[in-house]
Amino acid sequence: MDSSANKPYKSALKVNEGIEQPPTLNVNAAQHFSKPGRKMLQPQQYVDGIISGNRTVLSQAITLIESSLPLHQEIAQAIISLCLLHSGNSVRIGITGVPGVGKSTFIEAFGKHLTMQGRKIAVLAIDPSSSRSRGSILGDKTRMEELSVDKNAFIRPSPSAGSLGGVARKTRETIILCEAAGFDTILVETVGVGQSEIAVHSMVDFFLLLMLGGAGDELQGIKRGIMEMADAVVINKADGDNLNRVNIAMAELRSALHYFPPTNSGWHPVCEACSSVTKFGIERVDELINQYITFTKSNGYFAKRRLEQSKHIMMSVVDQALHDHFYNQSDIKKLITKVEADLKQEKISAYVAAQVLIEKYFENVIMR
Numbered sequence: 632m633d634s635s636a637n638k639p640y641k642s643a644l645k646v647n648e649g650i651e652q653p654p655t656l657n658v659n660a661a662q663h664f665s666k667p668g669r670k671m672l673q674p675q676q677y678v679d680g681i682i683s684g685n686r687t688v689l690s691q692a693i694t695l696i697e698s699s700l701p702l703h704q705e706i707a708q709a710i711i712s713l714c715l716l717h718s719g720n721s722v723r724i725g726i727t728g729v730p731g732v733g734k735s736t737f738i739e740a741f742g743k744h745l746t747m748q749g750r751k752i753a754v755l756a757i758d759p760s761s762s763r764s765r766g767s768i769l770g771d772k773t774r775m776e777e778l779s780v781d782k783n784a785f786i787r788p789s790p791s792a793g794s795l796g797g798v799a800r801k802t803r804e805t806i807i808l809c810e811a812a813g814f815d816t817i818l819v820e821t822v823g824v825g826q827s828e829i830a831v832h833s834m835v836d837f838f839l840l841l842m843l844g845g846a847g848d849e850l851q852g853i854k855r856g857i858m859e860m861a862d863a864v865v866i867n868k869a870d871g872d873n874l875n876r877v878n879i880a881m882a883e884l885r886s887a888l889h890y891f892p893p894t895n896s897g898w899h900p901v902c903e904a905c906s907s908v909t910k911f912g913i914e915r916v917d918e919l920i921n922q923y924i925t926f927t928k929s930n931g932y933f934a935k936r937r938l939e940q941s942k943h944i945m946m947s948v949v950d951q952a953l954h955d956h957f958y959n960q961s962d963i964k965k966l967i968t969k970v971e972a973d974l975k976q977e978k979i980s981a982y983v984a985a986q987v988l989i990e991k992y993f994e995n996v997i998m999r
Contacts, residue, residue, distance in 0.1 A: 737907045960992070
């Protein structure tokens with residue numbers, strides 16, 4: 632008999648213990664409906680309230696989307712399906728920039744400019760989540776005081792709760808609900824770091840990069856890759872003593888954009904300056920976005936991009952469903968605990984451990 636079968640696996644790969652990750656859905660949202668006086672509605676009742684412009688019902692429906700409870704997820708998906716027929720009629724704008732660039736101040740100034748024209752805007756501000764408390768660190772409603780009380784604006788700070796790049800997993804579904812509620816402009820603010828820009832870029836029509844004049848590349852080290860995604864670069868805080876630095880930066884960026892490869896849309900990214908305090912350049916940003924939307928609708932790129940986004944959403948939902956199905960099986964959970972113990976004692980390699988888990992999963996699927 633071969634005694635090697637009882638020998639522990641040896642691997643050059645040492646796997647250290649990781650840090651517990653927060654859930655991909657907002658666990659705190661599940662507690663919302665467990666409070667006294669909170670009554671669940673039927674999906675159609677939520678949809679009727681959303682379409683009629685009831686902000687309370689809209690907020691409750693978004694909370695269901697963020698909830699981790701299976702029952703809430705089931706109702707949320709029914710609401711989304713019913714709202715799809717009433718969605719798709721907005722302009723979706725992603726706004727990014729490094730922390731401190733003034734994203735929230737810009738969004739308030741830009742949002743007020745839009746609402747004064749009678750536009751209805753929804754701001755989906757993606758807050759970083761604390762890995763300890765699982766709650767939001769930033770409070771965008773407190774940083775957008777004027778916009779938060781505007782009858783034509785709706786602000787929804789969403790804790791990222793561990794999703795890739797700090798982007799709330801359910802932002803796409805929230806966009807659908809906001810469009811069904813009649814909001815014609817959706818602003819999605821990123822935390823400005825990591826993979827969040829890529830995720831937001833995949834769900835919006837126009838991607839705006841905010842930058843600072845004179846901040847230096849060392850403070851904006853991620854700008855090259857993001858600039859290639861941007862449809863417009865706007866240098867913020869063009870006021871006071873900073874105006875000269877802004878003008879220099881704008882000239883440099885315009886020169887740099889000239890050498891960038893052409894975008895798939897055929898649009899040539901532009902660079903402008905603005906001040907969220909004095910409102911200088913805010914109207915110009917609105918004009919740029921309108922020009923872009925008109926341009927991309929005329930050449931067919933707008934519809935093509937929306938279709939690509941729908942395909943991306945489809946595959947994301949498939950990926951998430953498979954992920955959840957795998958990790959929600961009780962025997963897989965037990966097996967994970969066992970192989971993690973073996974990894975810690977270096978009895979098995981990470982690759983063999985993964986194969987053991989996968990084989991067990993497929994065995995369960997075939998047996999069922």
